[in-house]
Amino acid sequence: MKNHYVKGTVRKGEYYDSVTLMRLAQKIGEISGVLDSAAVMASDSNKAILESAGMLTEELRDSSDNDLIIVLKAENQASVENIDIDKLLTSLKSASKSQAVRAPRSLDGALKNMPDANLAIISVAGRFAGDEARRALEAGLHVMLFSDNVSLETEIELKRYAVAKGLLLMGPDCGTAIINGVPLGFANAVRRGDIGIVAASGTGLQEVSCIISNNGAGISQAIGTGSRDLGSEVGGLMFIEGIKALSDDKATKIILLVSKPPALETLEKIAPILNNVTKPIVAIFLGAEQKDTDRIKYAKSLEGGALLAVTLSKGETDISTLQGDSQLSNIARAEIIKLKLGQQFIRGLFSGGTFSYEAQVLLRGMDDIYSNSPIKGNKQLDYYLKSQKHTLIDMGADEFTVGRLHPMIDFSLRKKRMIQEATDPETAIILFDIVLGFGANMNPLDEIAPAIEEARQVAEGRYLSFICSITGTDNDPQNRSTVMRGLKELEIIVTESNAAASKLARMIVEELAGRK
Amino acid sequence: MIEILSIGDKISVGQYLAHSRFSKAVNFKNGEEMVAVVNEEIGSGPINLVTRGVDFGAVDSLQVDDYRLLIDGNEIRYESTIRYQSKLEFPEEPDPNMVFLNLQIFKEALVKYSPPKSLTQLIETSPISEFWGSFEKTLYLRFKSALKLMNLGRIREGVQAMRGLGFGLTPGGDDFNAGMISAYKAAEIVFGRDYSELINDIYTSAIGGNFISNAFLRCARDGCFTETQKALMIALVCKSDEEIDTCTRALCTTGATSGADWGIGVFMTFNRI
Numbered sequence: 001m002k003n004h005y006v007k008g009t010v011r012k013g014e015y016y017d018s019v020t021l022m023r024l025a026q027k028i029g030e031i032s033g034v035l036d037s038a039a040v041m042a043s044d045s046n047k048a049i050l051e052s053a054g055m056l057t058e059e060l061r062d063s064s065d066n067d068l069i070i071v072l073k074a075e076n077q078a079s080v081e082n083i084d085i086d087k088l089l090t091s092l093k094s095a096s097k098s099q100a101v102r103a104p105r106s107l108d109g110a111l112k113n114m115p116d117a118n119l120a121i122i123s124v125a126g127r128f129a130g131d132e133a134r135r136a137l138e139a140g141l142h143v144m145l146f147s148d149n150v151s152l153e154t155e156i157e158l159k160r161y162a163v164a165k166g167l168l169l170m171g172p173d174c175g176t177a178i179i180n181g182v183p184l185g186f187a188n189a190v191r192r193g194d195i196g197i198v199a200a201s202g203t204g205l206q207e208v209s210c211i212i213s214n215n216g217a218g219i220s221q222a223i224g225t226g227s228r229d230l231g232s233e234v235g236g237l238m239f240i241e242g243i244k245a246l247s248d249d250k251a252t253k254i255i256l257l258v259s260k261p262p263a264l265e266t267l268e269k270i271a272p273i274l275n276n277v278t279k280p281i282v283a284i285f286l287g288a289e290q291k292d293t294d295r296i297k298y299a300k301s302l303e304g305g306a307l308l309a310v311t312l313s314k315g316e317t318d319i320s321t322l323q324g325d326s327q328l329s330n331i332a333r334a335e336i337i338k339l340k341l342g343q344q345f346i347r348g349l350f351s352g353g354t355f356s357y358e359a360q361v362l363l364r365g366m367d368d369i370y371s372n373s374p375i376k377g378n379k380q381l382d383y384y385l386k387s388q389k390h391t392l393i394d395m396g397a398d399e400f401t402v403g404r405l406h407p408m409i410d411f412s413l414r415k416k417r418m419i420q421e422a423t424d425p426e427t428a429i430i431l432f433d434i435v436l437g438f439g440a441n442m443n444p445l446d447e448i449a450p451a452i453e454e455a456r457q458v459a460e461g462r463y464l465s466f467i468c469s470i471t472g473t474d475n476d477p478q479n480r481s482t483v484m485r486g487l488k489e490l491e492i493i494v495t496e497s498n499a500a501a502s503k504l505a506r507m508i509v510e511e512l513a514g515r516k
Numbered sequence: 517m518i519e520i521l522s523i524g525d526k527i528s529v530g531q532y533l534a535h536s537r538f539s540k541a542v543n544f545k546n547g548e549e550m551v552a553v554v555n556e557e558i559g560s561g562p563i564n565l566v567t568r569g570v571d572f573g574a575v576d577s578l579q580v581d582d583y584r585l586l587i588d589g590n591e592i593r594y595e596s597t598i599r600y601q602s603k604l605e606f607p608e609e610p611d612p613n614m615v616f617l618n619l620q621i622f623k624e625a626l627v628k629y630s631p632p633k634s635l636t637q638l639i640e641t642s643p644i645s646e647f648w649g650s651f652e653k654t655l656y657l658r659f660k661s662a663l664k665l666m667n668l669g670r671i672r673e674g675v676q677a678m679r680g681l682g683f684g685l686t687p688g689g690d691d692f693n694a695g696m697i698s699a700y701k702a703a704e705i706v707f708g709r710d711y712s713e714l715i716n717d718i719y720t721s722a723i724g725g726n727f728i729s730n731a732f733l734r735c736a737r738d739g740c741f742t743e744t745q746k747a748l749m750i751a752l753v754c755k756s757d758e759e760i761d762t763c764t765r766a767l768c769t770t771g772a773t774s775g776a777d778w779g780i781g782v783f784m785t786f787n788r789i
Contacts, residue, residue: 015536017772018684022633022652029649038651041687043680043726046651049658053650065680065725191556474519474569475555481517481569 004035007080008057008071010042016068020092027088028072033079037072041065107135121184122171123147129172130154137162137169144184145171145226152233155226159237168241171226175202175406178209178222185224186408188437189475193218195309196252198242200225200259203352203396204302206435207471208258208284211306211322211497214473214480217313220251227353230262239266240273247277255281256309258302260357261288282309286354287361287375301499302358322496325503331493332507336515338463343428344512346505347421348392349414351407355433355469355498356394362502366390366509372397387421390509392431408440415451422455422464428512429465429505430455433498434487436472436480444478445486452490465508466492469501519568520585520592522600526562526740527551532578535727536685542570543728544578550731551578553587558770561742562602562735602740610706610753619786621757625764626779634773635688635780638663655682662689663784671714675721680729688777690729693722695781697736702749702782703789744770745778752786 016024021039028037038055040046042063050056055071063069074080111117120136122129126149133150136143137158145158150172162169170177177184181192188206190213199205202224209219223242230236239259246252255277262270262285274281274296281296284305290298299305303322311319346363350356353373360375368389369378381388384399395407395414407414414432421427434444441447452466468487472480487494495501532544532551541554552558553565553575560566565578570587579586584593623639630636633652638659658681666674675693682688697718700711719737723730735741741749748763755763767775 015538015685017538018633018682018688018774019631019772021683025649025651036649036651038649040651040683041680041685041726043687043724045658045677045680045689046655046682046687049651049654052654055651066727189557475557479569479571482571 004054005074005077005080006055006057006071007074007077008055008060008069009085010059010063011068011070012066014068016089020089021068023092024070024085024088027092028070028083028085031080031083033074033076034083035073035075037070039068039070042067042069107132107139111139118142119144119179121146126150126172130158133158133169133171134161137165137167140165140167142168143170144174144177144224145169146174146185147171148173152228155228156234156237159229159234163237163241168223168245169238170224173202173228174224174226176205176222177224178219180221183438186406186435186437186439187222188213188471188473189477190473191216191218192220193313194220194251194253195256195313196220196246196249196254197222197256197258198225198239198246199223199257200227200229200239201352201354202227203435203471204258204284204286204354204358206352206437207302207354207498208256208306208309210471210473210480211303212256212310212313214496215307215310215322217310220253221246221249227260230259230266232263232265234266236262236266236270240270243270243273243277247279253279254309254312255279256305257281257283257285258305259285260354261285280312282312286358287364301362301497302354303497303499321500323500323504328495328500328504328507331504332511335465335493335508336511339428339465339508339512340462341515342425343462344509345387345424345426346390346392346429346431346509347387347424347427348431348502348505349417349421350392350394350431350433350498351396351414351435352433353394353396356392358498359392359431359502359505362499363390363392363506366506372399387424387427389426393417408435411441411444411447411451415447418451418455419458422459425462427464429467429508431467431501431505433469433471433501434483436470436476436478436483438477440472440478442478444483449486449490452492466490467495467501467505468492469495469498471498517569518587518590518592520565520594520598521556521568522560522564522566522598523585523594524551524560524562524564524600524740525602526735526738527565527580529580529582532580534576534578537572539572542572542575545727548727548730550728551580553578559743560600560602562600562738562740563731564600564742566600600743602735602742602746604702604705604739604741604746604749606705606750606753608754612707614754615706615752615786618752618757618760619783621760622752622764622779622783625761626768626776626783628761629765629768630776630779631768631773634768634776635659635682635692636776638780639783659689666784667788672717672721675718679722679724680726682777684772684774686726686729686732686771686774688773690722690724690726690733691771691774691777692781692784693718694729694732694736695778695783696785697722697733698741698745698749698778699782699785699789701736701739702753703786706753707789742770744775748779748782 024039025037119142121144122132123146129147176187190209225238246255284299370381370388371392372384530546532546535545536543544551662677678689751759751763
């Protein structure tokens, strides 16, 4: 019988799950020249099997139950000399995170793989998205339409069809949702609970769900509708369906609505639906002035609405803020001492349109606020790449994202803009957000730290007040506490919400104005 | 900020050091004692410390005192109310017949939700060609013969043959043995019989040199269940088909194949009683 070469290694203190080890063995076995392989814990039973296969080397004989053993049998030594086990393990670990059983290439293929599915997520180029969504609705599936660039006419047609079939069509441009505890798209690992959300704003939904989770309550369902839903043309078709679904959902005790102000005629359509709901409702229609009723409470900020919902969920009466005015005021006073005369403007670089919108609402009443998407009373930037006085930019807007990934993933333009703002001697505050969660940038600290350092260098001795809000939870893959700690080590002021960051920025510039 | 959501009732006071690290859990060791610091997704268990805010990639030390924990030197006080009670209690009088009626549903759910190459292969015949390499093929045959010994009533020999058999941090054979013990513990309550001698026999035959397997076997012997295991047992005895399906699905997401392997041990045991 031909003598084969057998090579075994013992690895102490290394632990992997069974699937990883099976795949490692298979991967080694696929290498040319390898005849057989195994990667297992060194129990006596496993060693007995290896012995029967002629694969138990002397070195492996002495291993104990808590050791990992990796062994291969090859035609000869030369053919396997260069096998790098560590590299194989690393590739397996990263592959296991994204491995799919078998990626279907069509909706029909997906339905064959999973005939019980009742929801389709559609993320294809906008021009094809309408047809795919229609197909999914025809197949009786709820749809989360992640794609953007779907025409308004198509959106209306699809939503009318969905309503007629008793289905949800979330989107288009629906970036996030949480259905029965499963986060979809850009969502966060939040607690489950009794607060149901309907939102026409992706980042708004993420912000409120994280604040709720971080404050001890949880989410039953979170339904995204796409930002155009509450406009006069679509007429809130899915917002209304979302409210009805949550009203019927046994797990939902409180309904939280998140949106920019709806069109007046849409609000008139929603009002009777809300009146029929028996559950308490908290509504955040950013920038709108509404009067509370017995069952419907209106909040002025995402933080305010989320905390109000938490209070109702816990059956408490006292509504708190995450960072009170006195705490923010103390930070503001400490900051203005460091700023030089002439530094007076806020430069807000937001990854979500809703954050830019909310900041503008909370800075309302201040003069000279510019934006690439200004709210009523603020001014349109002359050129979106050049700031003017107080500038609050939605970096998720089309002009920044054509041919690029969303700024929650790709920080490159924000980093450049940070450095650009730092060269302006009138810049006092660089206000920004970091959104964590599934789909978002996995290493925000590593991305942002060099840009902060460079911004400080180009500021030539001027102090810059960096204020950052984090949207995320400790269960997100990036871990909110770790990111927060890292940002603080970079001497960045980290606030608990976008609203708190905006309020703090306002306090600082108002103090600065008073100093002149 | 680190938050403690639940602390298992089998966790002993003492100083622990990190033993093995995964994305959602870090196992800590103090002699033979183990504590698994886990996130909410993993959930409560007799030796689980369910936390929020722990950086699983970095945490190294754990000290457990009464009403106080030190995680990497950070002190966290906890209330006794968050102590997880791991003993199995049924919400209503268990109906022994129900278990047998539900076994088929449980089996179907195990086949449906078990990950590939778990011990489901023991209840769903797999062609030998599906296994890769001589180790996997021989392993499958060894599992089969261990099970055969048990079915012949040679329980102790079967358990010994299962011990340490399989891949991974806790070999499938060890998880199977723990499932067997847990099933007998549940059967004591459901059928009102005394299996203590048999349980002790299985336990002493199953215990080996794997620190983590041993910790799980001890929990099983002492009648301690994780919340996922408990929910399944309750579903098997007094809940609907849908509940069994849901609980089995949850069980099969525990570890890579551990949950499914434990489930097969439970199924085989009830099937034999």
